[in-house]
Amino acid sequence: MGWKRLTIRALLLLLSVGQTWSQYTNATFLAGENIPRNNEQESRDAGPEIEFTYHDHDQMTRYLRAVSARHPSLTALYSIGKSVEGRDLWVMVVSASPYEHMIGKPDVKYVANIHGNEAVGRELLLHLIQYLVTSYESDSYVRWLLDNTRIHLMPSMNPDGYSKSKEGQCNTIQGRNNARQYDLNRNFPDFFKPNPKQPQPETIAVKEWISKIQFVLSGSLHGGALVASYPFDNTPSSIFESYAHTPSVSPDDDVFRHLARIYSNNHAKMSRDVSCQSTFRTFEKGITNGAAWYALTGGMQDYNYLWHGCMEITLEISCCKYPPANELSKYWQDNKQALIKYLAEAHRGAHGFVMDSNGNPVEKAAIRVKGREVTYHTTKYGEFWRILLPGTYRLEVTAEGFLPQEVEFFVIDSHPTLLNVTLHSAKDFPPSGAITRQKLARRPTKNVTSVKEDGAISFPQE
Numbered sequence: 274m275g276w277k278r279l280t281i282r283a284l285l286l287l288l289s290v291g292q293t294w295s296q297y298t299n300a301t302f303l304a305g306e307n308i309p310r311n312n313e314q315e316s317r318d319a320g321p322e323i324e325f326t327y328h329d330h331d332q333m334t335r336y337l338r339a340v341s342a343r344h345p346s347l348t349a350l351y352s353i354g355k356s357v358e359g360r361d362l363w364v365m366v367v368s369a370s371p372y373e374h375m376i377g378k379p380d381v382k383y384v385a386n387i388h389g390n391e392a393v394g395r396e397l398l399l400h401l402i403q404y405l406v407t408s409y410e411s412d413s414y415v416r417w418l419l420d421n422t423r424i425h426l427m428p429s430m431n432p433d434g435y436s437k438s439k440e441g442q443c444n445t446i447q448g449r450n451n452a453r454q455y456d457l458n459r460n461f462p463d464f465f466k467p468n469p470k471q472p473q474p475e476t477i478a479v480k481e482w483i484s485k486i487q488f489v490l491s492g493s494l495h496g497g498a499l500v501a502s503y504p505f506d507n508t509p510s511s512i513f514e515s516y517a518h519t520p521s522v523s524p525d526d527d528v529f530r531h532l533a534r535i536y537s538n539n540h541a542k543m544s545r546d547v548s549c550q551s552t553f554r555t556f557e558k559g560i561t562n563g564a565a566w567y568a569l570t571g572g573m574q575d576y577n578y579l580w581h582g583c584m585e586i587t588l589e590i591s592c593c594k595y596p597p598a599n600e601l602s603k604y605w606q607d608n609k610q611a612l613i614k615y616l617a618e619a620h621r622g623a624h625g626f627v628m629d630s631n632g633n634p635v636e637k638a639a640i641r642v643k644g645r646e647v648t649y650h651t652t653k654y655g656e657f658w659r660i661l662l663p664g665t666y667r668l669e670v671t672a673e674g675f676l677p678q679e680v681e682f683f684v685i686d687s688h689p690t691l692l693n694v695t696l697h698s699a700k701d702f703p704p705s706g707a708i709t710r711q712k713l714a715r716r717p718t719k720n721v722t723s724v725k726e727d728g729a730i731s732f733p734q735e
């Protein structure tokens with residue numbers, strides 16, 4: 274079934290009134306956190322080299338500290354809170370500006386091991402960290418990415434579950450849930466159905482985190498299948514109807530399909546309709562709408578999108594949830610290109626600033642692309658991002674105390690479109706309520722030069 278426009282509108286209105294849509298990018302968030310800067314000689318000597326073995330929580334912590342000690346200008350390590358059993362929920366930022374948000378440039382993230390027994394993503398993120406920091410000097414694409422993007426990597430959202438899971442167990446559920454036996458990917462507020470599950474420390478920490486940083490793009494790493502799944506996971510349909518595997522189509526379905534395709538196309542075999550077992554279904558081109566696969570309540574990707582304007586998809590990257598360690602290098606090779614290319618998609622579409630007539634940023638201005646019934650909000654710097662495919666769009670910008678503004682703009686494949694919108698105070702104009710129109714210049718962002726056939730933006734000297 275299609276998009277239930279009226280219901281969604283009413284709910285969005287409720288949310289915007291009842292919830293704190295803290296859609297701001299907070300450059301001081303990290304400074305306010307206790308960032309463990311580990312300068313011990315031991316850590317430096319240990320070095321950040323990482324092998325294709327599984328790392329328990331202490332080993333992972335030592336590795337992350339060693340990397341942050343060795344690469345202080347490219348990494349920042351912080352914890353967003355603790356698990357039920359008191360393990361830190363580590364996040365490593367990899368960027369040319371690890372400690373501070375770069376105004377006008379996107380923050381992106383990967384979260385892995387939300388299900389504690391789905392262990393491949395956890396190790397892949399540790400390898401991704403190493404790959405990024407060691408390629409910055411030698412690889413112009415990685416340098417471009419880190420110079421223009423702040424990448425937040427959370428190797429484990431469920432370290433307690435991981436500690437109870439067992440290597441070699443492909444299809445069990447041992448360690449899937451957190452220490453209180455809650456499934457963390459069913460523990461977020463839900464847009465379509467009530468979610469009575471008690472919020473867990475791990476999800477509370479993640480909600481707080483993504484309310485403080487405006488993430489533009491995100492991937493949640495899972496195991497047990499080979500597919501890129503995109504919103505919506507849940508559906509307004511009844512339980513009976515949801516068994517029909519009907520897609521639950523979001524207003525940005527075209528964009529989500531594109532993002533999922535970017536991952537599956539750049540993966541070694543995801544797009545080849547691989548079946549994990551002879552009895553398992555395949556996914557056309559390696560992608561699926563979440564609800565078309567199976568509907569679920571309280572998932573993280575719908576929450577990221579509807580609450581915080583973050584385009585998150587779910588990446589099922591291994592048929593076996595916890596394969597033997599000697600297979601890890603194969604998984605890294607299969608996913609490396611996809612993990613890196615996907616993040617660059619944060620630079621697709623339109624982005625810019627909303628300012629008042631004095632040039633001051635307007636925070637929490639509501640940003641809406643006409644025809645897409647979902648509202649994004651500007652950060653405290655007046656920034657917004659909207660990942661969009663090529664086409665002509667109209668942007669509606671509203672903010673309390675200002676006249677609404679409507680702007681037509683184009684998105685092309687090869688360049689992000691920079692849109693700067695000036696809002697005029699409602700006091701300065703007669704209360705006609707007329708929408709003003711503003712002609713905007715389209716300026717390409719530097720460095721983005723060409724687009725490959727698979728739609729991935731490519732960059733100079735790649």
Ligand SMILES: [Zn+2]
Nearest residue numbers: 388391495496
């Ligand atoms: Zn999972």
